[in-house]
Amino acid sequence: MVRRTVRIRNELGLHARAAARLVRLAGRFQSEIRLSTGPNRPEADGKSILSLVLLAAGAGTDVTVSARGEDEREAVQALVKLVEDRFDEKR
Amino acid sequence: MRNVDPASLSHPKALRGRGLSPGKAIGTAYRVAPLRGGFFPLHIRPEDAAEELKRLKTALGVSLRQLHEVRDRLESQVGREQSCIVDAHLLILEDQHFLKGIEKRILGSSESAEQATRATVESWLRLYRSLQDPFFRERGSDLEEVAERLIANLGRLQPSKPQNLPRDLVLFADRISLLALAEFSLDRVRGLLLNQGGRHSHVNIIARSCQIPVVAGIERVTERVHSGDVVLVDGDQGLAQVRPSLKDQEEFSIQVRQQRQRSRQESDRAACRTLDGHRIHILANTEVGSEVGLGLQMGGEGIGLFRSESIYLENRKAPAGEERQYGVYRKLAQMAGERKAIIRTLDIGDEDHPYFSKLAGMAPPVLGLRGIRMSLRYPEIFRTQIRAILRARQHGNLDIALPMVSGLQEVRQARRLIEEVQAQLGAPPEGKPVEVGIMLEVPAALLILPALLEESDFVLVGSNDLVQFTLAVGRIDEEASDLYNPLHPSILRSLVQIADACNQASKPAIVCGEIASHADFASLLVGMGFRSLSMSPFAIPVIKRHLRRLRLDTLRKAADYLTSLSAIEEIETAFRDHFDPAGSPLRSAS
Numbered sequence: 254m255v256r257r258t259v260r261i262r263n264e265l266g267l268h269a270r271a272a273a274r275l276v277r278l279a280g281r282f283q284s285e286i287r288l289s290t291g292p293n294r295p296e297a298d299g300k301s302i303l304s305l306v307l308l309a310a311g312a313g314t315d316v317t318v319s320a321r322g323e324d325e326r327e328a329v330q331a332l333v334k335l336v337e338d339r340f341d342e343k344r
Numbered sequence: 345m346r347n348v349d350p351a352s353l354s355h356p357k358a359l360r361g362r363g364l365s366p367g368k369a370i371g372t373a374y375r376v377a378p379l380r381g382g383f384f385p386l387h388i389r390p391e392d393a394a395e396e397l398k399r400l401k402t403a404l405g406v407s408l409r410q411l412h413e414v415r416d417r418l419e420s421q422v423g424r425e426q427s428c429i430v431d432a433h434l435l436i437l438e439d440q441h442f443l444k445g446i447e448k449r450i451l452g453s454s455e456s457a458e459q460a461t462r463a464t465v466e467s468w469l470r471l472y473r474s475l476q477d478p479f480f481r482e483r484g485s486d487l488e489e490v491a492e493r494l495i496a497n498l499g500r501l502q503p504s505k506p507q508n509l510p511r512d513l514v515l516f517a518d519r520i521s522l523l524a525l526a527e528f529s530l531d532r533v534r535g536l537l538l539n540q541g542g543r544h545s546h547v548n549i550i551a552r553s554c555q556i557p558v559v560a561g562i563e564r565v566t567e568r569v570h571s572g573d574v575v576l577v578d579g580d581q582g583l584a585q586v587r588p589s590l591k592d593q594e595e596f597s598i599q600v601r602q603q604r605q606r607s608r609q610e611s612d613r614a615a616c617r618t619l620d621g622h623r624i625h626i627l628a629n630t631e632v633g634s635e636v637g638l639g640l641q642m643g644g645e646g647i648g649l650f651r652s653e654s655i656y657l658e659n660r661k662a663p664a665g666e667e668r669q670y671g672v673y674r675k676l677a678q679m680a681g682e683r684k685a686i687i688r689t690l691d692i693g694d695e696d697h698p699y700f701s702k703l704a705g706m707a708p709p710v711l712g713l714r715g716i717r718m719s720l721r722y723p724e725i726f727r728t729q730i731r732a733i734l735r736a737r738q739h740g741n742l743d744i745a746l747p748m749v750s751g752l753q754e755v756r757q758a759r760r761l762i763e764e765v766q767a768q769l770g771a772p773p774e775g776k777p778v779e780v781g782i783m784l785e786v787p788a789a790l791l792i793l794p795a796l797l798e799e800s801d802f803v804l805v806g807s808n809d810l811v812q813f814t815l816a817v818g819r820i821d822e823e824a825s826d827l828y829n830p831l832h833p834s835i836l837r838s839l840v841q842i843a844d845a846c847n848q849a850s851k852p853a854i855v856c857g858e859i860a861s862h863a864d865f866a867s868l869l870v871g872m873g874f875r876s877l878s879m880s881p882f883a884i885p886v887i888k889r890h891l892r893r894l895r896l897d898t899l900r901k902a903a904d905y906l907t908s909l910s911a912i913e914e915i916e917t918a919f920r921d922h923f924d925p926a927g928s929p930l931r932s933a934s
């Protein structure tokens with residue numbers, strides 16, 4: 254399993270449109286992908302938009318992205334990049 | 345998902361509310377879905393689950409296609425940045441957690457696709473509502489929007505087959521609309537438990553008229569009652585008991601049975617009024633003495649037609665003597681008491697009677713020397729009958745109807761004979777003098793009706809003969825049975841003419857032909873303006889119950905429309921559309 258933590262930096266956080274991008278990207282990988290905002294917080298399925306938005310991860314939240322599967326490394330790398338790039342949003 | 349305290353499923357629970365519609369009932373609770381997105385059954389039969397999954401899949405496909413179109417349209421208008429928001433909606437429809445939740449409910453709990461969708465959405469929304477951040481809390485609305493589209497698309501598909509409903513339903517809901525109630529067959533609905541509900545709501549008016557007890561004002565009713573619970577409903581006290589003990593259940597069901605019996609008798613005997621309050625008099629047609637008691641017991645307000653032939657037919661060699669007749673009429677008068685009882689004087693028509701056939705010179709005289717014509721030709725026979733009737737009037741209210749009248753002279757002669765007999769007998773008994781009316785069954789009488797009405801106290805419409813004579817076809821002629829049709833435009837117009845003429849002259853008109861015994865035709869007659877119907881005793885409760893559910897203004901409009909038509913095929917279609925009792929009784933109440 255590969256795991257990395259990244260801080261949400263776009264203004265709106267992991268809202269619907271950002272989550273949609275994340276789900277689309279996650280869907281390209283075979284691996285099982287999970288996101289969590291802390292050790293005692295609920296985990297979200299990276300391929301389920303409903304569970305992702307439910308993380309209520311606003312700007313400044315640290316999110317741990319983990320993947321398990323054949324392409325786990327590539328998956329985490331791509332997803333972390335998406336978050337760092339502010340989901341291609343301007344602010 | 346929702347946690348149901350297992351203990352709450354076994355313990356009896358008392359619910360308090362307001363009784364809106366009186367009565368007691370016992371039944372199985374069944375939740376009525378609110379009408380957002382149309383009505384749909386909550387549950388399906390387990391064996392239909394696969395078919396239900398197919399419905400879900402189809403509706404998902406349609407919804408996805410629609411959303412793709414929306415996204416493309418948006419993209420071409422405002423650009424990719426904004427159209428991405430629709431992507432979130434699309435992804436909800438592809439969200440495996442969401443879809444699995446729906447499928448699990450269809451397969452595991454036999455829920456309909458609509459209900460499974462709604463329940464799954466609800467459980468997700470509960471999670472969203474618990475979020476602290478208002479921005480993310482708001483995101484639940486995306487899900488609601490998508491679910492509404494999905495349910496709407498499901499609604500456009502073939503509806504799912506509902507589960508087999510229990511026979512005795514106690515419907516419960518926060519509130520129920522008339523349309524939702526109308527989805528159920530009302531003779532299965534035993535009671536209603538509601539949170540919101542008004543005394544003057546359509547639903548309550550219908551419930552009262554169908555004697556369905558209603559308890560409203562039960563808070564959180566949908567949480568405290570579960571589909572499948574046994575429920576005792578007490579609309580008198582405004583109480584309900586959920587999952588009662590076996591002992592309570594038994595005691596209550598005895599009360600329900602007693603009350604049902606009582607109310608059935610009472611309602612059968614009670615006056616018949618249309619839903620908008622117009623009084624319709626329902627009387628009984630009888631032939632022999634024993635039927636009189638039955639007619640009154642079944643709720644007849646009197647005897648609209650007492651056929652006197654059977655007394656004559658007892659003895660095939662000679663007409664019945666005065667004493668024999670007096671005995672029968674006295675019994676009739678005693679039973680009727682204050683109520684109206686109309687004796688039709690001798691009319692040997694279809695029946696074969698050697699003595700009278702010999703007099704008439706043919707057998708049997710469907711046309712020609714029948715009814716009042718025969719009576720006036722052989723006045724002694726008539727006088728004997730009149731004497732017996734007038735003597736029996738000491739014991740109750742008896743009136744006389746003259747059959748087969750076709751001319752004014754017949755009424756005048758008959759009246760003179762009646763007066764002569766009365767004079768011989770001495771002063772009439774206290775109370776009102778005997779009323780003499782005519783049977784309207786010969787078309788000739790219809791054409792001179794205003795003149796006849798001046799000499800008559802009332803009109804009895806003998807529609808059976810009126811149809812045969814107007815259409816020139818025998819009622820029992822098998823070869824031409826399709827020609828005997830009371831819906832023929834000439835008959836409908838004749839009936840309207842009779843009702844109008846009688847109403848104008850303020851003379852009562854009673855329809856006593858077979859048509860009055862049929863729920864559909866009876867309501868048509870009421871729409872035409874008739875306020876008194878006389879029928880076979882067994883039809884009385886049926887007709888009363890039927891007419892109580894209808895509104896006069898609706899019937900009047902439908903009757904006007906029917907009588908405006910001239911083609912029998914059009915009339916038959918319109919008759920089925922407007923008067924068929926198999927149609928929902930709610931239609932005319934809304």
